């Protein structure tokens with residue numbers, strides 16, 4: 196057994212209280228990772244685990260087994276000191292928002308991730324930027340621990356893999372991804388069913404909202420840059436929840452000439468959240484200007500400016516990266 200996996204296993208075996216954190220406004224990878232690790236710790240190590248998310252859960256993942264075990268950080272006793280706190284898919288500690296104090300107060304802090312911008316904020320850090328998703332990092336740990344992957348665990352890990360590879364389309368879709376997917380399908384996952392549950396179950400108002408936002412897209416630099424924005428009034432008009440913007444920026448990237456696609460969202464605090472995607476250009480230098488982070492071709496940041504000012508600033512930064 197790999198020494199760090201052994202260290203983690205020993206810490207878990209000794210622990211009486213364990214909390215697992217997903218990042219704020221969770222996605223499929225952080226939730227699939229959280230639920231799979233929770234299941235393994237309960238089934239194989241006989242531990243009681245608090246599986247916690249921050250912000251709002253997107254509505255789409257309710258199809259996951261034992262989904263109801265996910266608890267909001269608001270329902271956790273802030274004074275409780277856990278033996279082990281594990282963050283999964285949490286690129287930086289500020290992505291824990293109001294959970295950061297509970298995480299910091301734990302006797303042992305574990306950080307399991309795959310973001311190249313992760314600085315290793317835990318006591319035990321397992322960060323593999325070459326893994327397509329944290330579900331894959333966990334899958335390797337489980338195998339190393341000799342865990343039998345049951346159908347529920349396979350479904351969690353498949354959701355991690357499917358969502359973080361954009362349904363097996365992004366550049367992180369390696370031979371290893373297909374090997375892992377193949378093994379999960381052998382354990383009883385139906386790719387067709389998982390795809391429908393995840394991607395073809397939108398509420399009608401979500402699709403209508405997305406069509407509206409896409410319709411507002413503007414193109415710059417001979418179509419190399421595509422930008423759109425979400426105003427608070429759009430959110431209101433379509434009764435949109437946070438997850439409604441999911442997937443829009445990827446659609447912008449489908450234009451043949453687009454090199455960088457961006458979506459800006461007007462936050463309640465008068466600041467602006469940005470998601471960036473690119474085909475070939477490393478966009479991490481752009482988001483770093485605004486203290487953001489992420490992956491080479493998919494990253495994000497928050498700009499502390501009203502949306503129209505943020506829009507112009509961001510566009511300028513993207514334009515200076517595109518020669």
Ligand SMILES: [Mn+2]
Nearest residue numbers: 224284329359
């Ligand atoms: Mn991820």
